[in-house]
Amino acid sequence: MKHTYKITGMTCNGCRTHVEEALNSTEGVIRAAVDLEKEEAEIEMDKHLSIEKLQEGIRKAGEKYRIHLSEEEAKKHKVAHDQSSKKVQGNGVFYCPMHCEGDKTYDEPGDCPVCGMDLVEQPAISATTIYTCPMHPEIEKDEPGSCPICGMELVPKEAEESAEVKTYKKLLAKFKVAVIFTLPIFIIAMSDMLHNNPLYNVLSLKYWNWIQFGLSLPVVFYATWMFFERAYKSIKTWNLNMFTLIGIGAGAAWVFSFFGLLFPGVFPDQFKTEAGTVHLYFEAATVILTLVLLGQLLEARAHSKTNAAIKELMKLAPNTAIRVVDGNEETVSINAIKVGDVLKVKPGDKVPVDGVIVKGNAFIDESAITGEPVPVDKSENDQVSSGTINGKTSFLMKAEKVGSETLLSQIIAMVNNASRSRSPVQKLADKISAYFVPIVVLIAIITFVIWKIFGPEPSMVYAFVNAIAVLIIACPCALGLATPMSVMVGVGKGATSGVLIKNAEALQKLSKIDTLIIDKTGTITEGKPSVETIRGVRDAYSEERVTEIIASLNSHSEHPLGAATVAYAKENKVNVGEVDDFESVTGKGVIGIYNDQKVGLGNFSLLKDFNVEVGEDVENAISEYQSKGKTVSMLFVDSQLVGFVVLSDAIKKTSSEAIDRLKEEGVEVIMLTGDNENTAQAVAEELGLSGFKAECLPEDKLKEVERLQEEGKKVAVAGDGINDAPALAKADVGIAMGTGTDVAIESAEVTLIKGDLKGIVKAINLSHKVMRNIKQNLFFALIYNTIGVPIAAGVLFPVFGLLLSPMIAALAMSFSSVSVIANALRLKAVHID
Structure with missing residues (x-):
């Protein structure tokens, strides 16, 4: 097996040679090749070797060299753990809060082999509720129902404590022990500052020293022994950390005191009291260790708050849902829901899965997911998302996305x-x-x-x-x-x-970021265009005939403009036929075969590709619509222009305010759109954009991003379509509108849920x-x-x-x-x- 690791600390080719030789001499390594420029080592091994083992091997080359998982290997490791952890919905996966080894995770709790800190449990991606019988706890089911033994209603089983809670409780128990034994040591030691120390009337200093020693044993060897274990491990692997310093410092104080107690004669007079005993530091060692333990305790508690957002999101998902089968309602576990199931959502209930409303309407509170406090009005055919909260009316929905x-x-x-x-x-x-x-x-x-x-x-x-x-x-x-x-x-x-x-x-x-590139449709505008008018420009092509061809052609398209024309045809009860050899020409339009004729719908670029001529009168009429910010798509049949459709897509109410605020922050906002020049100019002037470019193909958007980057600009791109994906991927930061396509979201580094x-x-x-x-x-x-x-x-x-x-x-x-x-x-x- 081969793995790639990151090597740090190399400064020259000599370093590279030393590291390569050290790795090749490590037991279990078949061959190792080190690249100085990439700071990487490709290691072939007969069986998997831990980072600790490889670090031990690399120490032969020098203490300054460090080996870590490469980004690629860390991702592989993460995927493997994600797959194996699905059985328990993500619980049982642990990581270092300081990310010492990148994305590396562990299967069980413990401490980080690099920094020594307690590993933190990764929150579950989804939670499974187990139902049990109050009378027969051995009965466990993953959905509600009745007990097969006594018939009682099953109730949710109490969730097991998280690893964070267990760690906190374990540290708290040890802290209590440490305080109980440290406090008397501290009192004994500090009493020496009192005039005529009353404790010496009970016992002499020599015996009080032995009592301090005895009291220190539970503190050092039980409550805080883990610190010395971590210190030893850090020195052994040469991953020096906080516990190295604590172990050396507190350990030196305790060991010094121990030998001073047993062999006072070997110490010079400088270390001795007037009574002839050695100055002991049991109180310093135990107080130091107890305070460090207190710090670990507070950290454990604070860590649980840092991922509180994930835990709150997890709580949004309900455990059960009401499924409707043949008119009958049944309560089922969330995990039993399948795509296509019809579910009933009652007032105040959480939406169980993603889907579409098939009957009824509702006001949905989406604030927990979108951050917007105002409930959204939803009706039939509208999308609803898991974890959002229904208002005061019931509705039926069809499940479209379930589980992960x-x-x-x-x-x-x-x-x-x-x-x-x-x-x-x-x-x-x-x-x-x-x-x-x-x-x-x-x-x-x-x-x-x-x-x-x-x-x-x-x-x-x-x-x-x-x-x-x-x-x-x-x-x-x-x-x-x-x-x-x-x-x-x-x-x-x-x-x-x-x-x-x-x-x-x-x-x-x-x-x-100092430059933001945005698309028009679905980004600046609502992305829900509507047909304003459809016109035929030849005698044989009436408005109804043109509508029929446009809707038939667009029935295969996923573009919002296409969906608007299909909806318009259905509203006007116009027949939608079958189209063969459908093809989407990115950034230009769509083409296909309808009634044995070559048909196409798109912009001037598409018409130019198929040598379609546009008369002056028609072109003037189209330009007039475009100057008002409308989008116009032209229909041709067998290379003849036969009609066009005018669509309007309202600018989002928030777009103007957002653009103004971005400009105040010193960000230039540029619109790149596949729409025509006139429409683009109308939108750009209305919003006061820094600039715009029209009739852009995906490659044009990509080139514009590259040009701006060459000028030294830090460029962000926001878009929602497939044609935005190349620019999103090339930008310094890609921002996908959550209402867009999966390709755009996958290409981006930031996703805006509300779009x-x-x-x-x-x-x-x-x-x-x-x-x-x-x-x-x-x-x-x-x-x-x-x-x-x-x-x-x-x-x-x-x-x-x-x-x-x-x-x-x-x-x-x-x-x-x-x-x-x-x-x-x-x-x-x-x-x-």
């Missing part, structure tokens, strides 16, 4: 993936973190040496305590959490506002807020360590006589990560409208 195909499930999946993606700005934090721990250890050593040489007596004690303070206060986790926490909360905020972000990189790019230009304003505002939040977090983390480490080293002592206790350093370190998460959580309350 529903809009709600796709939103949850997209938010899940985006919240675990890495932003380019995180690379800066990763580079700093890679050198952070070794630098801190070096500063601690320098601190020890300087205090030993130049410090006041007892200099050795000062050196030891200050070195520990340096190790304890430094916190690379705050730096590592700065970006992913903001991304996770920001993506969730976007989802609840109708803005779906595919990945963190798109979120960062959006903040730099409204105001969503672009929301998306850009969100990106600005998230990037500002990330920069704040990075500033907090960097300034905290920049100020904290020197203070811990004792720079204030010569002037102010101030030293930082290792216990205070531990408290500050614990709250640094919590402060970063708390700052990220502020994004939940920001306004992006």
